[in-house]
Amino acid sequence: MIDHTFYMNEALKEAEEAGKRGDRPIGAVIVHDGKIISRGSNRISTLENEVAHAEINAIHSCAAYLKKHAENCTIYTTVEPCMMCLTTIVMANIRHIVFGVKDNYLQMENFIESVPYVKKRLYTYESGILSSESERIIKEYSPFMAEIIFNGRKPL
Numbered sequence: 040m041i042d043h044t045f046y047m048n049e050a051l052k053e054a055e056e057a058g059k060r061g062d063r064p065i066g067a068v069i070v071h072d073g074k075i076i077s078r079g080s081n082r083i084s085t086l087e088n089e090v091a092h093a094e095i096n097a098i099h100s101c102a103a104y105l106k107k108h109a110e111n112c113t114i115y116t117t118v119e120p121c122m123m124c125l126t127t128i129v130m131a132n133i134r135h136i137v138f139g140v141k142d143n144y145l146q147m148e149n150f151i152e153s154v155p156y157v158k159k160r161l162y163t164y165e166s167g168i169l170s171s172e173s174e175r176i177i178k179e180y181s182p183f184m185a186e187i188i189f190n191g192r193k194p195l
Contacts, residue, residue, distance in 0.1 A: 041113075043115070043137050043165070043168045044168060044169055046068055046070050046075070046113070046115045046137070047115050047117070047137065047139060047168045047169045047172075047173075048169065048172075049066075049068045049075060049078070049115070050066040050067050050068045050093075050115045050116055050117050050139070051066060051117055051139075051169060051172055051173065051176060052066065053065075053066025053067060053068065053078055053079065053080040053093060053117075054066035054080065054081075054093070054117045054173070054176050054177075055176055056080055057080035057081045057082070057093070057180075058176060058179065058180030058181070059180075060080075060082075060084075060085055061084050061085065062080065062081045062082055062083055062084045062085055063081040063083060063084075063180075063181055063184055064081070064117070064176045064177055064179070064180040064181055064184075065080065065081040065092070065093040065116065065117050065118050065177075066078075066079070066080045066081070066093050066116070066117050067079045067080070067093040067094045067096075067097040067114055067115060067116040067117070068097065068114070068115050069097050069098070069101055069105075069112050069113070069114050069115075069133070070112060070113045070114075070115065071104070071108050071111060071112045071113075072111070076101050076104055076108075076112070077097045077098070077100045077101035077104075078097060078100070079092075079093045079094060079095070079096030079097030079098070079099075079100065080093050080096065081093045081096075082096060090123065092121065092123065092124050093116060093117075093124075094114060094116050094120055094124040094127065094128060095123070095124060095127055097114065098114075098127060098128070098131050098133075102131075105131050105132065105133070109131055109132035109133050109134075110132055110133075110134050111134075112133050112134075112135065113133070113135035113136070113137055113163065114128055114133050114135070114136055114137070115137045115138070115168070116136070116137075116138045116139070117138065117139040117140070117173040117176065117177075118138060118139060118140055118142060118173065118177070118188060119138050119140065119141050119142040119145070119147055119166060120136060120138065120147065121142065121145055121147070122145065122147065122150065125147055125150070125151075125157070126157070129156075129157050129160050129161065132160075134160060134161060134162040134163065135161075135162055135163035136161060136163060136164050136165070137163065137165045137166075137168055138165070138166050138168065139166070139167070139168055139169050139170050139172065139173030139174075140166070140167075140170045140173045140174055140177070140188065140189075141166050141188075142188050143188060143189060143190065143191035144187045144188060144191050144192065144193075146191075148164075151164065174189070177189075
């Protein structure tokens with residue numbers, strides 16, 4: 040059995056660094072055969088790039104490696120992947136996703152269930168790994184984002 044907590048702790052370190060930088064506090068790591076092959080954190084603010092999500096950054100930094108090994112890789116991310124990240128993960132051929140907290144605003148599980156292509160390509164879609172730690176970091180660095188993720192709506 041894989042110790043998801045070890046790898047999620049590494050993703051949490053990335054999230055913490057993003058928060059300290061002033062970016063959204065989300066982090067990700069990609070693992071293959073028990074080794075972290077890539078790390079990513081959200082850089083939307085620092086790069087002034089709306090697509091610089093943690094998962095996308097992690098995928099970009101190991102794209103050549105993924106060409107051969109993606110199907111046996113797991114991506115760990117502190118927050119459930121958004122629509123852009125989820126579809127990028129699927130198209131990169133990563134079949135295993137493990138995350139900390141669900142995004143109650145986007146409700147991606149409904150999307151997965153409604154798109155057979157995405158559903159059949161995901162072998163693992165597991166939430167709740169170190170969720171309280173992920174939640175703490177989000178609330179500490181981005182209360183606005185916490186309101187959206189945890190309450191499922193944008194604050195007035």
